[in-house]
Amino acid sequence: MSWIDTDALWRVMVASLVGGVGIAALFSVGLIGLSSGRTVGRVAGGVCFVLVIAGVLLGVYVMLDK
C-alpha cells in the first residue's frame, strides 16, 4: 500500500500512546506524591514533575527540529 505510510503510522500511534498516557500518568502520580504529606512522597512527586517537564522540553525540541 503506497498511499499509506504504515511505518510512520505505527510509530505515531505507539509514541503518542506511550508519551500522552505516560505524561498524564506521571503528572497524576506527582500529585499523589505532593499531597501525601510525607517527605519521601514529595520527593517522588517532584521527580515525576521533573520527568513531565523533560517531556515538554522534548516536545519543544521536536518543534524546533522540524
Add this chain to the structure above:
Amino acid sequence: MNGDLVLLIVVVITALSFDFTNGFHDTANAMATSIATGALKPKVAVALSAVLNFVGAFLSLKVAATIANGIVDSGAITLTVVFAGLVGGLAWNLITWYYGIPSSSSHALIGGVVGATLLASGIKAVKGEGLMSHVIIPAVLAPVAAIAVATVGTFLVYVLTRQVAEKTRTKGFKIGQIGSASLVSLAHGTNDAQKTMGIITLALIANGTITQHAGTPFWVVVCSATAIAAGTYIGGWRVIRTLGKGLTEIETPQGFAAETSSATVILTSTHFGFPLSTTQVCTGSVIGAGLGKRLAQVRWSVAARMGLAWLITLPAAALVGAVAFGAAHLIGGALGVIVVFTAAVVFAALLYLASRKTAVNAGNVNDEWVGSGTPTQVGTPV
C-alpha cells in the same frame, strides 16, 4: 502599477486573511478546554494563545515555498490558482466558524487548490494518491489516534488521583492543563503560520520578486505571525463553545488529559512525518476525555455534525475554489481577481453580520449547552 503586481498584492492580502481565519478558527483547539473548565478566563486564554502562536511562528523558519505539495502538480500552480484556492479555504473556514464547527484549515486550503487546479489544468494535474495519503487517510486516523490516547489518559488520571484531595487535584490539573494547552498553541503557530509564509514566498517567486533560493523575506514572517496571532486573539468563540461545552462537559482532569493527548499526538506526528490535522486531533481528544471518565456523556449528535463537516470539507472548498478560479479566469487579468476578491469580502461581511444575531463572546461562551447544539441556541437555556 501593472496587472502582475496587482495580482501579487491581492494574493498576499488573501493569504494573510486566510492566516487570520486560521487563527480564530483554531483558537478552540488549544484553549476551549481551559476556558470550559475555568482554568483560564476566556480573554486571558485567547491572549495567551495569541502570544504563543506569534512566538511559535518564529520558532522554526525552514519555510517550504509550496502549496498542496504532493497533491497538485507543481507546474499547475499559477498565482490565480493560489488565489482561488485561498478563497475556497477562506470561504469554508468562515462557513464552519458560523456554524461553530471545528474543521481543518489545511484541508480546506487543499480543497480550494484542488478545485481551482481541476478547472485550470484538468484532472491530470491532481494526484489522487497524494490526496489519499495526505488528506483522506490522515483525516480518518487523526481522531481515532487522539480518542485512543485521551480515553486511556483520562481513565488513568481519574483512577490514579481518586485519593487526592479535591482542592489539590483541581489546582494541580489546572496548572497542567494550562501547560499542555500552551504547548498546543505553540505547535499551532509553528505549523500553520509557516504554511502562509510558504504560500506568500511561493507567490513572490512566481512573480519574480525574489529568486527561488532567496528564502522567505523577514516581512513575510512578521506579517504571517501577526495575522495568525491577531486571529487567535479575536477568538473563534463559536468554535470554542462547541469544543468546550458542546461535545461533553469537561472537568479539569479531563481537560488536562485532553490537551496532553493533543500535544503528544500532534508532536509525534510532526516528528515522524505523518501529517495529522491539529483540529481533528484536538476534537478527538475532547471526545476521548468524555469517554474516559465513567458516566460522562458525549453528545454524539454534535460529533456527527463535525464528522459530516469533515467529510464535505474537501469537495465544498474545491467547489468554491473552482468557482473562484472560473470567475477570475472568465473576467480575466487583474480585474477578474479583484472582482472575486471583492465578492469574497462581501460574503465575509454578510456572514459576520448574520453571526451578530447569535453572537458568541467571552461573556456567554460557557453558557449551558442546549438543544441540538448550534451557536443559534446560545444563551437560551431550556
